[in-house]
Amino acid sequence: MGKRISSTITWLAETEVVSIALDFEVSEPVFLPANYNYYFHAWFLNLVRVDDSDLSAYLHDGQSEKPFTISHLEGLDGETISISKQIELRTGNIYRLTIAFLCQPLCQWFSKWLKTSPQAINLKFASLKIVNISISLPATTYNQFFAADIPMSSGFSFSFITPTGFRQKGHHLPLPVPRNLFHSYLRRWNDFAPEAFDQDDFLGWIDAVVYVNALDIASSQVTVGKSGVVTGFTGFVEFGIDRKKAIAGNPDFERLLYALIGLAPYCGTGHKTTFGLGQTRAGKVEAIVLAPNDPIAISVADKPLVSSKQIFLGDRTAELTEIFLLTKKRRGGDRASQTANVWAMILARREMGDSLQAIAADLEMPYETVKSYLKLARRALKEKGAGEVVPSES
Numbered sequence: 319m320g321k322r323i324s325s326t327i328t329w330l331a332e333t334e335v336v337s338i339a340l341d342f343e344v345s346e347p348v349f350l351p352a353n354y355n356y357y358f359h360a361w362f363l364n365l366v367r368v369d370d371s372d373l374s375a376y377l378h379d380g381q382s383e384k385p386f387t388i389s390h391l392e393g394l395d396g397e398t399i400s401i402s403k404q405i406e407l408r409t410g411n412i413y414r415l416t417i418a419f420l421c422q423p424l425c426q427w428f429s430k431w432l433k434t435s436p437q438a439i440n441l442k443f444a445s446l447k448i449v450n451i452s453i454s455l456p457a458t459t460y461n462q463f464f465a466a467d468i469p470m471s472s473g474f475s476f477s478f479i480t481p482t483g484f485r486q487k488g489h490h491l492p493l494p495v496p497r498n499l500f501h502s503y504l505r506r507w508n509d510f511a512p513e514a515f516d517q518d519d520f521l522g523w524i525d526a527v528v529y530v531n532a533l534d535i536a537s538s539q540v541t542v543g544k545s546g547v548v549t550g551f552t553g554f555v556e557f558g559i560d561r562k563k564a565i566a567g568n569p570d571f572e573r574l575l576y577a578l579i580g581l582a583p584y585c586g587t588g589h590k591t592t593f594g595l596g597q598t599r600a601g602k603v604e605a606i607v608l609a610p611n612d613p614i615a616i617s618v619a620d621k622p623l624v625s626s627k628q629i630f631l632g633d634r635t636a637e638l639t640e641i642f643l644l645t646k647k648r649r650g651g652d653r654a655s656q657t658a659n660v661w662a663m664i665l666a667r668r669e670m671g672d673s674l675q676a677i678a679a680d681l682e683m684p685y686e687t688v689k690s691y692l693k694l695a696r697r698a699l700k701e702k703g704a705g706e707v708v709p710s711e712s
Contacts, residue, residue, distance in 0.1 A: 327432055327451060327452070327453060328429070329425065329429065329453075329457035330457065331426065332422065332459060333422065333425045333426075333429075333457040333458070333459065334420070334421060334422045334425060334458070334459045334460055334510065334511075335418070335419065335420055335425070335457070335458050335459065335460065335463075335581070335584050336418070336419055336425055336428075336453065336455065336456070336457040336458070336584075337416060337417070337418040337419075337453070337454045337455035337583075337584055338416065338417050338418075338419075338428065338451060338452070338453060338454060339414050339415070339416045339450075339451070339452050339453075339454040340414065340415045340416075340417070340439065340448055340450075340451050341394070341412050341413070341414050341448070341449050341450040341451070341452075342412070342413055342414075342415070342438075342439055342446040342447055342448050342449060343409070343410070343411065343412055343413070343446070343447050343449055344407045344408070344409055344444070344446060344447070345409065345447065346409060347406055347407065347408055347409060348406070348407040348443075348444040348446070349405070349406055349407075350405040350406075350407065350444075351405075351672070351676070352405070352541060352670075353541055353542065354391070354405060355388065355390065355542065355593040355594040356542075356593065357441045357442055357443075358388055358415060358439070358441070359388055359592055359593055360442070361439060361440065361441055362386070362388060362417065363377060363378070365431065366427065369427070369431070370427055373423055373424065373427055376423070377424075382509055383420075383505050383506050383509040383510070384591070384592050385419065385420040385421035385423075385424050385506075385509075385510060386417060386418060386419050386420060386424060386592060387417070387418045387420075387584070387585060387586045387591040387592055387596075387597075388415070388416075388417050388591075388592055388593065388594060389414075389415060389416035389417070389480075389594055389597055390479075390480050390594040390597065391405075391413050391414065391415055392413065392414040392415075392416070393411065393413055393414075394411070394412045394413065394414060407446075412449065413446075415439070416454050418455065418584040418585065418586075420506055420510050420584065420585055421510045425457070432451065436448055436451075455583060455584055460507065460510065460511035460512060460513075460577070460581075461511075461512065463577035463578075463580050463581055464511075464513075464573055464574065464577045465573075466576065466577070466580065468572060468573065468576055469576065471559075472558060472559050472561050473531055473556060473557055473558045473559050474556075474557055474559070474579050474600075475554065475555065475556040475557065475600070475601055475602055476494075476499075476554075476555055476557070476582065476587070476598050476599065476600065476601075477553070477554050477555075477598070477599040477600075477601065477602055477603040478494070478535070478550075478551060478552050478553060478554075478555070478587065478596070478597070478598055479552065479597040479598070479599055479603070480550075480552065480594055480595050480596065480597040481537075481538055481539075481540050481548065481549075481550025481551065481552055481595050481596075482494075482550045482551055482552065482586075482587050482588045482595060482596045482597075482598070483548060483549055483550035483551065483588050483589065483595070483596075484498045484501075484502065484588045484589060485589055486498070490548060490549035490550070492537040492549045492550050492551040493551065494530060494533060494535065494551065494555045496524055496525070496528040496529065496530065496557060497521050497524055497525055498588070499582075499587055499588075500520070500521065500524045500528070500575075500578055501517070501521055502585075502587055502588050502589075502596075503578040503581055503582055503585060503587075504517060504520060504521070504574075504578065505517075506581070506585045507574075507577070507578060507581065515570070515571075515574055519568075519571075520571055520574065523567055523568060523571045524575070526560070526563050526567075527559060527560050527563050527564045527567065527575070528557055528558070528559055528560075528575070529557065529558050529560070530555060530556075530557060530558075531556045531557060531558040532555075532556040533553065533554065533555040533556065534553050534554045534555075535551045535552065535553030535554070535555065536551065536552060536553055537549060537550065537551045538550065538551075538552070539635075540595075541635055541663065541666075542590050542593045542594075542595060547635045547639065547659070547662075548589075548590055548595060550588070550595060550596075554602050554603075559575075579600075582598045582600070583598050583599055583600055586598055634662075634666040634669065635659070635662045635663050635666045637662075638658075638661070638662035638665055638666055638695070638699070639655075639658045639659050639661075639662040641662075641698070641699060641702050642657075642658035642661050642662055642695065642698055642699075643655065643658045644702065645698045645701065645702065660681075660691060661691055661692075661694060661695035661698070662695070663677075663681070664677055664681075664688055664691050664692050664695060665692060665695040665696065665699070668692060674688055674689055674692065
């Protein structure tokens with residue numbers, strides 16, 4: 319029987335928010351695709367589905383905010399992982415996946431799961447041996463966030479560890495606009511906390527009180543799950559608080575402001591946080607570094623694996639999408655955009671050497687459909703006189 323690794327991890331029954339780190343190793347090298355977050359997301363949802371059908375239905379409810387976040391992987395001990403077509407997990411190294419829970423039912427379900435002494439994270443194509451489970455951010459409640467002492471500082475700062483962005487008027491906005499940040503936090507708060515706040519009133523107050531004081535950010539495009547290209551920013555942002563306006567305004571809003579600042583590292587920022595985007599840390603950590611012309615996958619400090627392949631696929635898919643949109647007679651509307659994006663995803667991944675079988679499986683599309691779309695994409699690319707990246711394998 320495997321080592322019991324979860325017996326010392328406990329929290330109170332009223333816990334509503336907690337973040338857990340799962341450390342794992344592999345018995346032989348494992349190659350993860352660039353969109354590996356999709357598989358960890360599927361693994362987690364399947365765990366809940368098998369054990370609690372009611373909770374599973376809630377997690378799949380498109381009308382509610384998702385009450386969990388899943389991080390990118392972290393390589394411990396400052397590891398830098400060389401990759402070519404895929405991300406390689408090497409034997410002898412420890413990797414970390416962090417999951418945060420944002421509602422009481424999910425916290426309690428996970429507490430019960432820990433008592434089963436879980437031994438592995440079983441993905442579609444690999445079994446990852448769990449070697450340790452720990453609490454990465456303390457167990458707490460929304461009332462405790464709200465009741466915390468208000469600091470007398472005139473600002474706060476966040477580091478955005480993985481690409482962070484927002485949906486605005488059908489497009490991606492890769493900018494740390496205070497209103498957008500706190501809109502994303504407030505949506506979670508209003509869905510899961512005991513007391514909700516008026517969104518328009520609070521965000522109007524944020525506009526008047528919170529401002530960007532300094533920033534050091536960069537933008538990038540990455541592929542996420544089956545959603546195609548997402549544009550986001552990473553880096554450090556320092557925010558100022560107009561204390562006079564804050565004190566003169568609604569005192570509950572001031573408390574809510576600091577409560578949401580405390581919630582941010584748990585819930586992440588912006589969209590696609592269940593696929594590893596928007597990972598947020600309080601204070602300053604070093605920015606993500608990808609050496610030019612060197613296919614590495616690691617950041618310094620917290621070390622999430624935002625791979626050069628992910629970034630390449632994002633950039634290439636965005637480029638191809640624009641080209642394919644120009645071939646559409648009707649460029650407006652969702653249908654043309656979605657078709658162009660699917661063609662772009664398939665061609666970009668094929669250019670990187672992924673097999674049609676793997677692409678079809680990841681996109682959950684019939685093989686013949688993917689093959690047909692690839693032909694159409696190549697034909698459209700040729701008609702536009704654009705070059706194709708030569709695949710690294712046939």
